[in-house]
Amino acid sequence: MLNQLLLYCRSGFENECAAEAMAKAEAVGLAGFVKAKPRQGWVLLNLYQPDGALLLQQQPFKQWIFARQWVACLPLLNQLPVTDRVTPIVEAVKQLPQCGIVQIEMPDTNDGKSLQSLTRKITSPLIQALKKASCLTAKDNLKMPTLHVFFISGTSVLVGISPANNHSPWRMGIPRLKLPKQAPSRATLKLEEAWHTFIPKAKWDQQLAADMTAVDLGAAPGGWTWQLVRRGMRVYAIDNGPMAEDIMATGLVEHVRADGFTYQPKQVVDWLVCDIVDKPARVTAMIAQWLINGWCKATVFNLKLPMKQRWQAVVNAKTVLTEALHQANLKRHQIQIRQLYHDREEVTVYIGP
Numbered sequence: 001m002l003n004q005l006l007l008y009c010r011s012g013f014e015n016e017c018a019a020e021a022m023a024k025a026e027a028v029g030l031a032g033f034v035k036a037k038p039r040q041g042w043v044l045l046n047l048y049q050p051d052g053a054l055l056l057q058q059q060p061f062k063q064w065i066f067a068r069q070w071v072a073c074l075p076l077l078n079q080l081p082v083t084d085r086v087t088p089i090v091e092a093v094k095q096l097p098q099c100g101i102v103q104i105e106m107p108d109t110n111d112g113k114s115l116q117s118l119t120r121k122i123t124s125p126l127i128q129a130l131k132k133a134s135c136l137t138a139k140d141n142l143k144m145p146t147l148h149v150f151f152i153s154g155t156s157v158l159v160g161i162s163p164a165n166n167h168s169p170w171r172m173g174i175p176r177l178k179l180p181k182q183a184p185s186r187a188t189l190k191l192e193e194a195w196h197t198f199i200p201k202a203k204w205d206q207q208l209a210a211d212m213t214a215v216d217l218g219a220a221p222g223g224w225t226w227q228l229v230r231r232g233m234r235v236y237a238i239d240n241g242p243m244a245e246d247i248m249a250t251g252l253v254e255h256v257r258a259d260g261f262t263y264q265p266k267q268v269v270d271w272l273v274c275d276i277v278d279k280p281a282r283v284t285a286m287i288a289q290w291l292i293n294g295w296c297k298a299t300v301f302n303l304k305l306p307m308k309q310r311w312q313a314v315v316n317a318k319t320v321l322t323e324a325l326h327q328a329n330l331k332r333h334q335i336q337i338r339q340l341y342h343d344r345e346e347v348t349v350y351i352g353p
């Protein structure tokens with residue numbers, strides 16, 4: 001019986017993840033309740049329907065905003081003997097379908113970090129025991145479910161599964177991106193992560209092509225522009241602040257000192273990206289105008305979330321953007337919203353084909 005769905009999230013966003021979980025369950029006619037403690041980096045959705053978690057996992061994971069990973073899990077295993085944690089974990093895992101790979105994980109919090117040496121130590125003996133018990137295939141098989149062993153303390157663990165090709169492919173739901181040395185700001189990683197998250201790698205050459213044009217609103221000092229230029233695009237960088245010299249030296253960037261909220265492009269561009277920190281409703285209304293006027297073909301932008309009613313702010317933004325796509329008659333465009341690992345008090349939105 002897999003009626004619990006474990007959701008990993010950014011620490012501090014448990015309430016938003018819980019609100020999202022309840023909304024997703026309700027949308028498919030499932031009832032339940034969420035257990036969420038502040039700043040623990042995960043929430044647990046309990047569904048009244050046996051195997052409710054598996055039913056929910058039939059929906060697309062990429063439409064979740066605050067959940068970094070989802071795991072249909074067994075009841076909590078606690079009081080694991082510190083002398084042998086492996087045996088009870090394997091016994092529990094025997095109730096699950098065979099998996100093709102295992103992720104041994106913990107919450108993305110300071111408490112979680114203190115479990116790193118334990119998870120490192122247990123990895124090899126646990127994998128061996130899981131393979132011996134045929135809980136795991138002998139060789140990694142990404143077409144089979146992923147087994148998650150999620151330590152919440154040294155003696156308690158949640159174990160469960162996520163479906164192949166409908167989950168986050170990254171351990172703990174976190175992509176490990178390296179800050180490129182030449183990039184002018186750390187913010188560069190937000191756009192890079194957005195592409196990894198929203199655009200399948202096989203489509204990068206087509207959707208992030210060298211002959212494309214882009215507008216970057218709130219571009220300075222140029223971390224996002226740097227990503228666009230790295231793909232060979234020509235970029236209009238809109239910001240009253242200074243752009244990094246190196247990026248201007250590429251000859252691919254035109255720096256326009258203007259207000260991003262009133263700037264209009266001279267011709268249609270392939271990409272509009274925007275990292276201006278302002279009220280989400282104001283940014284959303286501006287992006288909606290770009291879509292309705294057909295000024296860009298695709299967009300990635302950030303929404304800085306207010307302190308309160310953050311879930312509602314995201315729901316409102318989605319409503320406005322859905323209406324804009326409808327008005328623009330962009331039937332094949334999709335809206336994806338996600339709190340990326342490199343996002344703090346914000347979410348990133350992708351709208352494109």
Ligand SMILES: C[S@@+](CC[C@H](N)C(=O)[O-])C[C@H]1O[C@@H](n2cnc3c(N)ncnc32)[C@H](O)[C@@H]1O
Nearest residue numbers: 185187218219220221222223224241259260275
């Ligand atoms: C978070 S920073 C952008 C960082 C940038 N994406 C990067 O990767 O380096 C926000 C930028 O928005 C700019 N900004 C704020 N309000 C703006 C507006 N109304 N029009 C244009 N730029 C604006 C600020 O000057 C600031 O440089």
